[in-house]
Amino acid sequence: MRPALLGLLAALAASGPAAAQDRCADFAWPLTRERTLLSEAPAAENGATLPFGEARRIAAVPLAQAGLHAPPERGGPDIRAAHVQVDGAPARIQVTLSDDAWVDVVQGGRHLRSLGSTGHRGCPGLRKSVRFDTGGAPFAVQVSGPDLREMAIAVTAAQ
Structure with missing residues (x-):
């Protein structure tokens, strides 16, 4: 076989399910x-309580209807958004998203700064994970973006 054809066949083989699985190992943690959790997330209403250590699938709505605790840090008035409430979590958490969106953690009306993040566009059903220090107090996870329609959100302990 010609080298170019062999290269094309190798590229096609690398783009199959095994390659997607490999890309899912490319996260920082x-x-x-x-x-x-994200793949099995049951649906919940916007603003629902998300039990710590679980995931929920939330439909996004226009920003004006989202009822967020604080304005998103990114995006304009035409974005879509959703949020969940979390109680009873440890001090250091990670918020993991199934799809591409901006994530804010809001506590006491203010945005918490992230401690770090990891993301990859090549892993089906898993887009990114962001860590925060909440001090163990209740908080809201807000997601937003211009193309956001639905998103699974998991909140777990940062290891």
């Missing part, structure tokens, strides 16, 4: 548990 392990997210196997979170990927499972």
